[in-house]
Each structure stands twice: as C-alpha cells, then as structure tokens.
Amino acid sequence: MRRTLAFATLIILLLAYPLTSFAQSGTDKEIIVGANIGNVPWEFQDTNGEFIGFEIDLVKEAAKRLNREIKILNVPFNGLFSAVQSGRIDIAISSIGITEKRLESMSFTQPYYDSDQSLTTVKGNGINSLEDLKGQIVAVDTGSTGDMWATANQQKYGFAEIRRYEGLAPAMLDVAIGRVKGYISDIPALLYYTKDKPNLEVVERIPTGGRYALMMAKNKPLVSEVNAVISTLKEEGFINALHKKWFGVPAEPTTSTVEIVDMPSANNGNLLNFFDTFLNKQVFLQTYPMLIAGLITTIQLGLLSIISGLVLGLILSLIRLYAAKPLQAIVKVYIDIFRSIPLLVLLIIIFYALPFIGLNLSPFSAAAVSLTLVSGAYTAEIFRAGIEAIPKGQFEASEALGLGYRHMMGDVILPQAIKIVIPPLTNNCINVIKDTALASVVAMPDLLKQATQAQAVAANPTPLIAAAVIYLMFLLPLVLWVSKLEKRYKKEGAK
Amino acid sequence: MTTLIRLENVNKHYGSFQALNNINLEIKEGEVVCVIGPSGSGKSTMIRCINLLEQYDADGKITVENMSVQKGKDLKQVRAEVGMVFQNFNLFPHLTILQNIMLAPLRVRRMSQEQAETLALSLLGKVGIAEQARKYPAQLSGGQQQRVAIARALAMEPKALLFDEPTSALDPEMVGEVLDVIRKLADTGVTMIIVTHEMGFARQVADRVIFMDCGQIVEQGTPTELFDNPKEVRTRNFLKAVLNH
Numbered sequence: 032m033r034r035t036l037a038f039a040t041l042i043i044l045l046l047a048y049p050l051t052s053f054a055q056s057g058t059d060k061e062i063i064v065g066a067n068i069g070n071v072p073w074e075f076q077d078t079n080g081e082f083i084g085f086e087i088d089l090v091k092e093a094a095k096r097l098n099r100e101i102k103i104l105n106v107p108f109n110g111l112f113s114a115v116q117s118g119r120i121d122i123a124i125s126s127i128g129i130t131e132k133r134l135e136s137m138s139f140t141q142p143y144y145d146s147d148q149s150l151t152t153v154k155g156n157g158i159n160s161l162e163d164l165k166g167q168i169v170a171v172d173t174g175s176t177g178d179m180w181a182t183a184n185q186q187k188y189g190f191a192e193i194r195r196y197e198g199l200a201p202a203m204l205d206v207a208i209g210r211v212k213g214y215i216s217d218i219p220a221l222l223y224y225t226k227d228k229p230n231l232e233v234v235e236r237i238p239t240g241g242r243y244a245l246m247m248a249k250n251k252p253l254v255s256e257v258n259a260v261i262s263t264l265k266e267e268g269f270i271n272a273l274h275k276k277w278f279g280v281p282a283e284p285t286t287s288t289v290e291i292v293d294m295p296s297a298n299n300g301n302l303l304n305f306f307d308t309f310l311n312k313q314v315f316l317q318t319y320p321m322l323i324a325g326l327i328t329t330i331q332l333g334l335l336s337i338i339s340g341l342v343l344g345l346i347l348s349l350i351r352l353y354a355a356k357p358l359q360a361i362v363k364v365y366i367d368i369f370r371s372i373p374l375l376v377l378l379i380i381i382f383y384a385l386p387f388i389g390l391n392l393s394p395f396s397a398a399a400v401s402l403t404l405v406s407g408a409y410t411a412e413i414f415r416a417g418i419e420a421i422p423k424g425q426f427e428a429s430e431a432l433g434l435g436y437r438h439m440m441g442d443v444i445l446p447q448a449i450k451i452v453i454p455p456l457t458n459n460c461i462n463v464i465k466d467t468a469l470a471s472v473v474a475m476p477d478l479l480k481q482a483t484q485a486q487a488v489a490a491n492p493t494p495l496i497a498a499a500v501i502y503l504m505f506l507l508p509l510v511l512w513v514s515k516l517e518k519r520y521k522k523e524g525a526k
Numbered sequence: 527m528t529t530l531i532r533l534e535n536v537n538k539h540y541g542s543f544q545a546l547n548n549i550n551l552e553i554k555e556g557e558v559v560c561v562i563g564p565s566g567s568g569k570s571t572m573i574r575c576i577n578l579l580e581q582y583d584a585d586g587k588i589t590v591e592n593m594s595v596q597k598g599k600d601l602k603q604v605r606a607e608v609g610m611v612f613q614n615f616n617l618f619p620h621l622t623i624l625q626n627i628m629l630a631p632l633r634v635r636r637m638s639q640e641q642a643e644t645l646a647l648s649l650l651g652k653v654g655i656a657e658q659a660r661k662y663p664a665q666l667s668g669g670q671q672q673r674v675a676i677a678r679a680l681a682m683e684p685k686a687l688l689f690d691e692p693t694s695a696l697d698p699e700m701v702g703e704v705l706d707v708i709r710k711l712a713d714t715g716v717t718m719i720i721v722t723h724e725m726g727f728a729r730q731v732a733d734r735v736i737f738m739d740c741g742q743i744v745e746q747g748t749p750t751e752l753f754d755n756p757k758e759v760r761t762r763n764f765l766k767a768v769l770n771h
Contacts, residue, residue, distance in 0.1 A: 422616075425616060425618065428612065430579060430605065433602050433634045435633075438633045438634075446620050447618075447620050
C-alpha cells in the first residue's frame with residue numbers, strides 16, 4: 032500500500048512542485064510536521080490514537096514558543112525526504128540523523144540527541160554480537176542510518192543479506208519468527224521497545240555517532256527560528272526533562288541533549304533548483320545500478336507470477352466449467368475469495384502468519400505465491416469468459432468428429448479462446464507487474480523498494496522519478512499494445 | 527442388407543416438453559434416408575441422438591453396428607463411425623481448410639501427417655475445392671464451407687453420415703452445389719440420414735423418406751409412396767403446404 036501510495040504521490044509531487052513556494056509564502060500559518068508514527072519512543076500513538084513521544088513533545092513546544100499552530104502527519108520514514116523537499120511538510124521528525132549526504136539537499140537544526148546504532152536479537156538464538164551474524168540475514172529500515180551502516184559493513188561482517196523493512200514492527204516480527212537473526216537500528220528506539228519484552232535483547236551498541244535533529248527544506252527561514260527555540264529549550268532544561276520523561280534518566284551533560292551546539296551546515300550548501308532536486312544526474316548515475324537490480328527482481332517476480340497464474344487460472348477455469356458439481360462449487364468459492372481479498376492482506380498473511388504453522392517462505396516466494404493465487408483467480412474468470420464465448424457448434428463439431436476432451440480443448444476451443452482473452456489477460460499481466468511493488472512490505476528488493484531506499488540514502492527523489500520512468504518504459508508499450516489489439520478485434524468482430 | 531443403426535423406443539423430454547415420442551427406426555447399410563417435417567417436429571433432435579449430441583431418455587435404446595450409443599468408452603468409436611454435417615457448417619475458423627479436414631484423422635485415427643494430408647487433398651478434390659486448401663473458412667462462400675464440412679466428416683471414413691439441414695443456412699444460389707455433392711455421395715453407397723426441407727432433392731436421392739411431426743414418425747415409405755400417395759392426413763397437409771408455395 033505504502034509503495035503504491037509513494038508511487039502515486041511521486042507524480043503528484045512533481046506536478047505540485049511549482050506551487051509549493053507560493054503555498055508557503057505566509058509565515059503565520061500552521062507548521063506541518065511529518066513523523067514516522069510507530070518509531071518509539073520518539074513518535075507513536077497512545078491507546079487513544081493521540082500522537083505522543085519525545086520528538087512530538089519537542090515540536091509541539093517549539094511551535095508554541097513561535098506562536099504557531101501545529102499539525103502532525105503520519106509519513107513513512109523514506110517518504111519524509113521528498114515530503115520536505117516538495118513543501119508538503121515543514122518539518123520532518125523521526126530520529127533522523129544528520130549526514131553529509133542529507134545536508135547537501137536538506138537543512139537541519141542543531142541536534143538534540145546523540146545516538147548510536149544497535150543490534151537487537153531474540154534471546155537464546157545464538158547471536159550475541161555482530162560477529163555472530165556472519166552468513167546470516169539482518170534486518171534494517173529502508174534508507175535509515177542502520178541501512179547505510181549495514182550496507183557499508185556488509186562485507187566486513189559477512190552478512191548474507193540485508194533485508195529492508197518499512198519500520199520497526201514488521202522487522203521485529205521477522206526477528207521473532209527467526210526468519211532474520213538480528214535487527215540493526217537506532218539504539219534508543221530499541222532500548223525502549225525491548226524494555227517490556229523479555230524475549231528480545233539489545234546485544235550490541237554500534238558506535239556510529241549519529242545525532243538527531245529536526246529536518247527542514249534547504250535554507251528556509253524557519254530553520255533558524257526553530258533552532259533558536261531549541262537553544263532556549265536546552266537552556267531551560269526542557270529537552271533534558273523530555274529525556275528523563277521518555278528514557279527514565281537524564282542525559283549526560285556533555286551530550287547534545289543538554290549542550291547548545293552549532294547548526295550543522297553543508298560543505299557545498301547551494302539551494303537546489305528543480306532539476307537538481309528531481310532530475311539530478313549525479314544521483315541518478317550513483318543509484319542506477321540499484322534500480323537495475325530492482326528492475327530485475329521485479330521482472331523475475333512478475334514473470335514467474337504471471338506464468339504460474341496463467342497455468343493455475345486455466346486449470347481453475349476448466350474445473351469451474353466442466354468438473355463434477357462439488358468441485359465446481361469449491362473452485363467458485365476460491366475464485367470469489369481471491370478476487371475479493373486485497374493482495375496486501377494476503378501477502379502479509381502468507382509472509383507473517385504462515386510461519387506459525389511451520390510454512391516459512393522467503394520474501395520472494397511469499398510474494399510469488401500471493402500474486403499467483405490472486406492472478407490465478409482473475410485469470411480463471413477471463414478464461415471462463417473466453418471459453419464461454421466460443422459458439423456451441425465448435426464443441427458439437429469436435430464431439431461429432433470423435434475428438435476427446437483433451438484434443439477438443441487443446442486443438443479447437445482454447446486456440447480460439449486465446450484470441451478473445453489476450454486483451455484482458457494482458458491487462459491482468461500489467462496489474463500483476465504493478466502489484467509486485469506491494470512485495471516491498473515483506474522486504475523484497477523490487478524496483479520501487481530499491482528506488483525508495485536510494486532516495487532515502489541520497490536524500491534526493493531522483494531515483495523515484497527514474498523508477499517511474501522505468502515502470503512506464505516497460506508497461507506503456509503493453510498498454511498501447513492491448514488498445515491496438517482491442518481495436519483490431521472489434522473491427523474483425525464487426526465484419 | 528444388415529442393419530447399421532437401430533433406434534428402439536427412443537423418447538426425449540426437455541422438462542415437461544416431449545421432443546421425441548417413441549421413435550423406432552432401423553437404417554440398413556447403404557441406405558439413404560431423408561427426414562422431412564415441419565419445424566420443431568423433432569427431426570434434428572432425432573439424428574442428434576444417434577451420435578449422442580443429445581442425451582435421449584433412459585428407457586430408449588440406440589445402437590450403431592451393435593455398439594450401444596451411450597456415455598462411456600465406446601462413444602468415441604461410435605462417433606468415429608458416424609459423421610455429421612451441420613446446418614451452420616461449424617468449421618474451425620482458426621484452422622485452414624486442410625487442417626480442418628486433417629484434425630480428426632490425426633488425433634482420432636492417429637494417421638501420420640503425410641497420410642492425413644493426402645487423404646484431405648483427395649477429399650477436397652472429391653467435393654470440388656482442392657484449390658482452396660490453404661485458405662481459412664472465412665475466406666470461402668457458404669456453399670464452399672459446407673462442402674469442406676462434408677469432406678471433414680468423410681475424412682473419418684465413417685460408415686454413416688448424418689446431415690442436419692445442410693442447405694438451410696445457404697444463399698439459394700449455393701444450395702445446388704452442396705446437393706450435388708451429397709447426391710454423388712449417395713451413389714458411393716455410404717449410409718446417410720438427411721434432415722432436409724428440399725423436397726425435390728429428397729424425392730430424387732432417397733431410398734426411403736420419413737415424415738415426422740410432433741416428435742413422432744408419422745409415416746414412411748419410398749419417395750413415390752410418400753410424395754405421390756401419402757396415407758396420413760398430417761403428411762398430406764404438410765406436403766400441400768410446402769409444395770404449393
């Protein structure tokens with residue numbers, strides 16, 4: 032879902048870009064804050080659905096001091112960057128670390144928290160340090176500091192694979208299942224998350240020296256305004272009080288939670304224009320190999336699902352049409368259910384629920400199975416309609432000639448039905464390929480996942496634009512081909 | 527002459543409507559039988575029961591060469607022995623004329639490609655359209671298509687041929703060419719049952735003519751007996767109606 036949303040917002044962002052400076056001209060309007068809700072204890076929901084947390088408290092107080100209203104939106108972590116750049120939100124919070132890369136296209140206030148990364152595992156699974164992860168799969172959040180650290184150190188520690196999740200909850204679920212052995216993420220969040228979960232344990236601090244700050248669009252006046260407020264809040268001891276409130280102890284006096292520090296600035300801090308932001312050649316060249324790897328995964332998953340969906344659909348349609356009544360009924364139920372169930376729901380059930388009955392599928396298999404099950408149901412209906420459109424006389428002529436069922440279907444009926452079903456089948460194929468993007472919720476490195484990751488790492492939305500262009504490049508010809516076929520068949524039918 | 531096809535006490539119900547009513551009929555080998563009668567009289571239903579395109583009621587019995595016509599492993603054998611030509615031709619539109627004819631010999635008779643092709647070409651020659659072999663059905667006229675359909679049925683070398691109103695869907699100028707082909711076939715000694723509205727043709731080609739009405743065989747006899755001297759009132763009324771227009 033998120034993926035699809037990201038996909039859609041991408042286009043909207045592009046269209047909305049020229050409007051943003053105009054929309055932001057007033058300074059007295061409310062401050063819009065984007066937060067990756069669920070990132071404990073920084074921003075999450077209490078049982079009443081209220082947003083609470085360290086950073087929520089901080090931005091609320093800052094807005095109060097500036098006499099501004101505040102509105103908080105839930106934005107996934109890797110969506111925060113383009114949301115800030117496009118002006119949809121004014122401030123991004125989510126324990127975002129200051130990095131050189133990000134400073135090239137973003138502005139940060141002074142930091143208010145010194146952090147490190149950490150390794151979290153299930154107690155007793157034999158992983159007690161990073162060294163134990165040799166040959167194992169590790170989990171990270173897409174595009175996070177942990178992701179960057181793990182990517183940079185993959186060879187050093189010999190991780191078999193880095194699996195990228197959309198946040199703490201799904202990642203920890205897979206750690207608990209045992210599908211991945213450890214989760215590398217910000218230490219404060221994990222200390223907070225594991226404190227009431229005795230089976231989980233933060234086994235190692237990974238010193239990365241990250242510092243969290245509020246992230247804003249490049250060189251907006253709001254940055255220094257908010258930065259000044261943060262200085263005041265530090266002086267008053269307000270931020271340290273937040274530390275005590277959320278972590279139980281006050282911060283050490285030398286940390287940025289207590290000390291006022293300078294606002295970070297970029298080495299080459301030019302204000303980026305439209306092209307540098309959305310069509311940045313350098314970023315594109317850097318991230319291009321990742322996108323191609325993603326495209327290959329997308330195509331593999333798409334093709335496998337399409338082909339197995341076709342086979343399944345054909346078998347189902349034949350059972351639905353010609354098998355004994357009870358079998359027909361069962362298949363009808365199957366088709367109805369799998370056409371109704373949202374693919375995302377099915378995918379999550381297959382990936383996260385089936386391990387509890389001992390069926391442990393890899394992300395790729397889980398995605399392929401889900402896509403096949405759903406595509407099979409649609410394909411079955413398409414085939415059924417195609418077969419039913421063949422005149423009765425064709426069946427009778429085949430029977431009268433003594434052709435068996437197999438030859439009647441294989442030589443006479445299906446070759447004619449294929450022509451009828453090619454346009455709707457191609458449409459279904461296009462949908463399957465687009466739906467592969469949903470597989471990123473089970474940490475599948477498909478095209479869109481790679482693009483969002485690249486986007487977060489480079490702090491620049493160019494990879495998303497590139498991904499959109501790639502999707503268009505191989506789906507648009509299919510779409511056009513279907514229209515052409517439909518037109519041609521219509522003409523032939525009219526003769 | 528031996529009996530090839532036998533119908534005993536054949537009934538057929540569609541719900542409460544009775545389409546066939548106690549049909550008893552024997553067709554001898556080599557015999558040419560024309561079935562006439564008003565629309566809805568059960569003519570087509572009757573011949574469609576002979577190769578089980580229609581399932582007749584369980585109390586009746588149909589045999590072809592002493593094989594019972596019912597669902598099961600003999601059915602394929604029965605259908606291989608009994609060819610059928612339909613009102614609407616029912617050629618396979620995605621196959622060429624040649625492929626239409628070769629399909630069943632290849633699949634059912636398990637002939638080799640060359641054998642089947644030789645056979646198909648010679649049959650196309652017989653029905654007079656050998657030059658159309660590589661075309662598709664849609665490129666042919668109705669009369670030509672029906673001649674292909676006849677060749678296709680003949681390719682199985684059946685003992686008997688069933689014709690279900692073979693000229694009813696044709697433009698009038700094409701009726702003749704199809705009847706000519708059937709007439710020639712009649713001379714070769716193949717057993718035929720022809721449901722038709724062409725009275726002149728029936729009189730000329732048939733050994734026996736059957737008149738059906740309301741799902742029953744009302745009267746049967748040689749063409750002369752039935753056309754010139756019908757005994758039953760219903761036969762007389764029908765003939766008067768069709769011959770006087």
